[in-house]
Amino acid sequence: MRKHAIGCVYAIGMCILLSLLTFNNICVTRPSVQFKHNQDDARPSRTCASPKDCPSNSIAVYIRSGLANAIGPEICINGELILSGTKINVGIGLNTVLLNGSSGGIISSGFYTGADKMLDFLRGIGPGQILLVASYDDPSIILKEESRELLRGLGSSAAQTLGTRDGWLFAGQKGAEGSAFEKHISSDEKTNTFDKWPAVIEISGCFKKT
Structure with missing residues (x-):
């Protein structure tokens, strides 16, 4: 017994x-894949925040940064969720969606954890294409000097000074001067909301179809 x-x-x-x-x-x-060039992986799963005043011939975008290193960012197109932690298609570093400026269709979507691949991607962005970027944890280590310069050419004013664990969101169209918008919040242990990370930030806006 x-x-x-x-x-x-x-x-x-x-x-x-x-x-x-x-x-x-x-x-x-x-996820082991750093970047996806498959539109099926970026199919929207639910609605999300979107600008309400975008004209019918435009592309409405909404971007939210990640929360510390715990909750992934979100990128939405025309009110539909494209990238998010719940879809398991985001990652530490820089999360991006590249759009066709004429149709609004998704060319590629995914995330970068390596500086070399991020640089190759930025070099390949064509005229009229729209780049959306959301940071998660630490975006600065993904950006080489040339990457920062290419982003400045797309209209970014923050890419040049982006620091360790800063929060950063960017949306810009290649060749469309004055169309970019972004938000940047510096990491400062005296003011951070989440220990080593600043508060979550978000932006939204419209791109007129070319």
Whole structure:
């Protein structure tokens, strides 16, 4: 009887341990793909915030930064969610959506964790294309000097001075002077909302179809 009881306790203990290990493995799993060039991966799953005063021949965008390193950013097009943590298609670094400026269609979407691939991407942006960017955790390490210069050419005024763990959002169209808008908040331990990270920021606006 005593051996039976010990065996039951051992079995229950092993089950609990296995459950905990399995749970932990699920919890720490992160997407392994750095960037997706597949429109199917960017299909909207629900509606989200969008500017209400955009004319019918325009593209409405809404962008929200990530919360510290815990909750991913959001990027929405015409009221539809494209990138978010709930869709499991965002990642630490810089999250981007590239749009066709004429149709508003998604050319590519995903996230960058490496500076070289981010630079290659920025070099390939064509005239009239619209770039949307949302930071998550630390965007500064993803930007080489040339990347910052290319973003300045797209209309960014903050890319040149972006620092460690700053919050940053950007939307700009290549070749359309004066069309860009962005928001930048510096990380400062004296004023940060979340320890090493500043508060969540958001922007919204409209791009006229070309």
